[in-house]
Amino acid sequence: MSDELRDDDPLRRMTEALHAPVAVRPGLMARSRARARTAQRRRVGVSLAGAAALAVVLVWRTPRGDGLEAVTFALRAPPSTPITLVGDFNDWQTGGVPMHRTADGGAAATVRLRPGRYRFAYVTAGGEWIPDERAAPVTDDFGRPTSVVTVVAP
Amino acid sequence: MRLRWALCALLFPAVLAAQDARLVARLPKATATRVGLLVDSARAEGLPTEPLILRALEGASKGAPEARIVLALDGLRDALRGARGVLGVETTAEDLAIAASALQAGVPRERVAELRQWRNGRSLTAPLGAYLDLVARGVPAERAWSQVSTLAQRRAPDRDYVGLGETRPRTPEEE
Numbered sequence: 580m581s582d583e584l585r586d587d588d589p590l591r592r593m594t595e596a597l598h599a600p601v602a603v604r605p606g607l608m609a610r611s612r613a614r615a616r617t618a619q620r621r622r623v624g625v626s627l628a629g630a631a632a633l634a635v636v637l638v639w640r641t642p643r644g645d646g647l648e649a650v651t652f653a654l655r656a657p658p659s660t661p662i663t664l665v666g667d668f669n670d671w672q673t674g675g676v677p678m679h680r681t682a683d684g685g686a687a688a689t690v691r692l693r694p695g696r697y698r699f700a701y702v703t704a705g706g707e708w709i710p711d712e713r714a715a716p717v718t719d720d721f722g723r724p725t726s727v728v729t730v731v732a733p
Numbered sequence: 734m735r736l737r738w739a740l741c742a743l744l745f746p747a748v749l750a751a752q753d754a755r756l757v758a759r760l761p762k763a764t765a766t767r768v769g770l771l772v773d774s775a776r777a778e779g780l781p782t783e784p785l786i787l788r789a790l791e792g793a794s795k796g797a798p799e800a801r802i803v804l805a806l807d808g809l810r811d812a813l814r815g816a817r818g819v820l821g822v823e824t825t826a827e828d829l830a831i832a833a834s835a836l837q838a839g840v841p842r843e844r845v846a847e848l849r850q851w852r853n854g855r856s857l858t859a860p861l862g863a864y865l866d867l868v869a870r871g872v873p874a875e876r877a878w879s880q881v882s883t884l885a886q887r888r889a890p891d892r893d894y895v896g897l898g899e900t901r902p903r904t905p906e907e908e
Binding site for chain 2: 672698716727
């Protein structure tokens with residue numbers, strides 16, 4: 580019995596089809612590599628943003644094309660009195676940005692800022708100035724605790 | 734003498750009118766006038782005035798006396814001049830402000846100039862901000878500069894500097 584397959588043998592047709600050269604669209608490999616790089620960059624971006632959100636005050640997100648970033652300032656263990664957020668972004672008006680209580684007992688306020696560096700602090704209804712415990716402290720010319728945050732475009 | 738008073742009476746409202754409305758609204762009149770003159774002189778030199786106005790408003794909110802506000806503004810104006818001396822007249826107000834903060838914090842002028850070269854026209858806020866944050870958190874200046882300059886020479890995007898400010902200083906055992 581011969582090992583040769585007939586021309587119309589299904590097994591032969593299948594084998595030939597598997598060995599036939601595949602037509603690849605130009606640039607397919609380059610596009611695949613670019614996609615892989617983009618995915619990797621996204622993963623790195625997410626992990627960086629996550630680290631920043633945990634460690635710094637801010638959780639930025641949702642750029643809306645106007646160059647502004649939503650930045651959330653938060654205190655983990657605030658005093659029970661009402662607190663406002665003051666800083667370069669609201670001309671240091673102590674009644675400017677009230678902070679709301681969060682479910683975990685903290686206080687938070689979100690403002691939309693352009694990328695840049697901003698000095699800020701929290702002020703209680705009793706007039707006490709509180710720095711952010713996670714943001715970098717800065718030298719203060721006026722003897723009150725002050726923090727600073729840098730907002731960068733994502 | 735009468736003429737001098739007449740001139741003062743004539744010019745004082747004009748000085749107030751030229752001042753930033755925020756200063757007039759938030760500072761005592763005499764302080765607003767003094768701060769306004771300082772801001773005007775900075776403007777005449779081509780320096781950005783917004784950082785000075787914001788610092789004055791910060792002082793007002795914190796209940797600082799006039800002398801302290803003026804002293805702070807004097808220091809900031811000098812730092813802005815220094816920053817412009819390092820970066821040149823074509824520099825953005827944002828870069829002048831962050832460079833002024835860096836100079837006030839003791840960053841050598843040569844480093845600011847070096848960073849500007851590496852950034853090649855991009856904003857200095859992210860790298861200088863990260864450097865200042867690192868030092869403020871207790872990272873030795875040389876190590877902080879090493880981290881920032883490595884990223885800058887690599888032309889890293891701004892977001893790469895964000896995590897740097899969170900770097901925990903090494904303990905002596907880790908050295």
